[in-house]
Amino acid sequence: MEKKHLSDIEIAQAAEIRHIDTVAEKLGLSAEKLEHYGKYKAKLPLSLLNEEKIAQGNLVLVSAMTPTPAGEGKTTTSIGLTEGLNKIGKQTTVVLREPSLGPVFGMKGGAAGGGYSQVIPMEDINLHFTGDFSAIEKANNLLSALIDNNIQSKTNNLNIDPRTIVWKRVMDMNDRALRQITIGLGGTANGIPREDGFNITPASEVMAILCMAENFSDLKERLGNIFIGYTFDKEPVFAKDLKAENAMAILLKDAIKPNMVQTLEGNPAIIHGGPFANIAQGTNTVLATKMGLSLSDYVVTEAGFGADLGAEKFLNIKCVSSGLKPKAVVLVATIRALRHHGGAKADEYNTASVARVEEGFKNLAKHIENIQKFNLNPVVAINAFPSDTEDEVKLIQQKCAEMNVDAVVAKGWAQGGEGMTDLAKAVVTAVEAHTDDFKPLYDWKAPIREKIETIAREIYGADVVDFSKKAKLQMNRMEKLCLHEMPICMAKTQKSLSDNELRYGRPENFDVSVREFEYASGAGFVIPILGQMMRMPGLPAKPASEGMAIDDNGVISGLS
């Protein structure tokens, strides 16, 4: 049954929202276990983690084919799948990232699902939520203040060379004017002038760290290991040299606890952490995933961008670090994106074309092959759009079947859980059929070059990895900093399997180039930079903020 078409915020505001205690009850959690944030949000104390349940749990990762700029609906599919699984009797929690505030006032809007597959209260989730992003911002910027204060200080001075500082300040705002700035101007009282800049908060390494941390002591250790820059004697300086890690962890004392809200159908949703998917791991916190598994039988979670980035990092970094093992992977595809990879231009995305879908299927096929390399067999979810045709759907299903993969039409956006029971059943089948032989693609202990080559060849389909002179120098330096046994967090365009965003479909006969490296020595990644990475978006000429309103009762409109 198709429901009436309303905007996301209208659907969310019209929904019958349950007290969070009622949602928690579904998981057998009594109200006094929760830390309430109003009636509809709660933080979950870490004492609720249950190692036995975590080990047994059914973890389902939702990833996607290479997306068009609008995205193919991983969040919407994850939420809808959760509704569907609950509908067929599987106790399921969806575990997602928190949206950044910046895009809310810009172009993209929020990120709490869409249509009849949303998490609510969407206004709160899209605005400050429970304050986690602000806490991360403060922890990040406290470290910045301590760095500049140390440079200024005559006693207690670490001899930091201001020209070498790589640690940036952050603000959760689309604000291009802060990308590149000079600070410390105005004379001796105001510090030592130097170049600096602000990134948006999801790009903070503190965000990446919070998402990797297993507990407070792990959090502190990672925070202390943040690399800041060098002394004038070329010695590396870390956050722990500034004795910053305890104060930073204090600022994160509540942010470390996962947040519970609900889906439109009143099922539990845990939303926690939101690191970038290019220069970071692009998935919610380890603690949120483990909390979901501790409290329910199934957990549906997602990782940002296409499977070449999101799933690859989820499986090689997050799973290895935390010991988590997914039992099923859902690859979200849209016929729109398949047409795109088959050669359709943006104005042809809604034009049916079996030929283009067939050509575009090569992109999806590569992602399917990639997931199979981890000894996991994906389920394809065809996120339904009004312009889809039956012939196109059939073709996809037939081609997937040839690869021994189920492809199921997912109607969560239009119908909520009712439109997702078929996908839910396919996922349960995959979970029950799964063999416990998930394996990561590379050994963390392998040389950096080898790990990068493995990802580039196996996942992207590249022939050769070129390393710039700078990148080669940095690889040597990383050995000295003892970063070489860390996993690889590739920073690459999400628009192509290759590092050239214009190459759609399944690129072949191409090389990729590592221009330079960054280190997230606290989070525990080595980040090869394969292209320009945007870390601070701007606002559009007519920002979304102009169309927003709040009435005298605090009811919001114009938020999307």
Add this chain to the structure above:
Amino acid sequence: MEKKHLSDIEIAQAAEIRHIDTVAEKLGLSAEKLEHYGKYKAKLPLSLLNEEKIAQGNLVLVSAMTPTPAGEGKTTTSIGLTEGLNKIGKQTTVVLREPSLGPVFGMKGGAAGGGYSQVIPMEDINLHFTGDFSAIEKANNLLSALIDNNIQSKTNNLNIDPRTIVWKRVMDMNDRALRQITIGLGGTANGIPREDGFNITPASEVMAILCMAENFSDLKERLGNIFIGYTFDKEPVFAKDLKAENAMAILLKDAIKPNMVQTLEGNPAIIHGGPFANIAQGTNTVLATKMGLSLSDYVVTEAGFGADLGAEKFLNIKCVSSGLKPKAVVLVATIRALRHHGGAKADEYNTASVARVEEGFKNLAKHIENIQKFNLNPVVAINAFPSDTEDEVKLIQQKCAEMNVDAVVAKGWAQGGEGMTDLAKAVVTAVEAHTDDFKPLYDWKAPIREKIETIAREIYGADVVDFSKKAKLQMNRMEKLCLHEMPICMAKTQKSLSDNELRYGRPENFDVSVREFEYASGAGFVIPILGQMMRMPGLPAKPASEGMAIDDNGVISGLS
């Protein structure tokens, strides 16, 4: 009975903390009326405001004599007095400002009272609390991003002259390197380069606005009226020209609601807003004060710095704007500060001297006279210190009696409510004796120059007010901007009744100089600047953050 001496955080952590529902019950509030933030904090919805109770309520303002740099304990006295009033059977709520995060990691430490007169949970109150400061920061910085975005934009452009922008970004951090910066560097994609700077969040006009706002529509109107700068055609530009006020108010949708916590003895405390006391009004939100009055018979509240700043602004700005009328004023004095104003150097503050106290009393006497000019008779609270002597106390009491004023020793820091019943009784006597003829010192509609002269002569004791050439030009401009009917928010040192911080005691035969003006056209103030105003503190050489720790269970130490 003196209790064992422990640090503030040790006392706070050892306290038996009640569920906030239990605290609310004391005010006849049922749990479902609250918006919980964990077990010990709650936001109070504006629907709980009760105009009838507000009009009848017993509002007690706590102010102080001219303070020494350590402060004389207004917050501690306010909390202790609240314990004392509850002890003698008066249902009382203390209403305070929220502390800024910046000083927590610097030198000063937090601001949640001290000793056995504290509000708890002190860690939460001193850290992110319920996120109000972060929300204010975001609203402030969204406006900044919209300004720079508008300058960058080819369509939708207001022709703002970047050289005239007075609106600054804010961050709740002690970070001197951000005081003066250049932004928009790095080429055309990053905006138009210009000078900018960050203030600490309590210095944001958004903070001042939130503290003046009566409701959502008033909030939006004030936000829209924020003055930003000029166009190239020298026309003034306001936030409403950027259509910013709704989006900013949306960011403040929860921050507008007062926060409830508890005192160490389990009495209700409302803590909300925290504007600077120099360039802003230095007192909690109007809504918090009104909420306190709506829910309890007595409200004890405070205003920053000495009575020449805090009480003057409270009475002439906040009370006139909101219609609130205090029924009693407490002037906090310490013998230490009296010795200081009698000529003692910092290392002599703890040395008894009746002669110095007698000389220093002239400062207190002037503040008593000043309060009496509002037709209010103050009660003096002598905030007790171990080095106080009986002779000094007697002298103060005798000299106060000559002015028809009660002076009572206040032992809240050492004893909690038990040490404050005498002061509580004196306050009740003052409230019951009060006549309803409170009057502000000037008419808002008077000319700007006249209003400033009234404050300078009547409150400070100055002879002449000098206006710089710039200030005179600005007074003309303010008439054109229609700001001349706004009240005056003096920006002056708190260390002296004069504008020269070296002149202690009761300065006489002095002039004050208005160097320039600022406008807080949204908050609704004209701000004459009488000296250097610090809006972004720095960290000390050895920041407090270095001594902080958090253990594996999230228990914090080293916070003060």
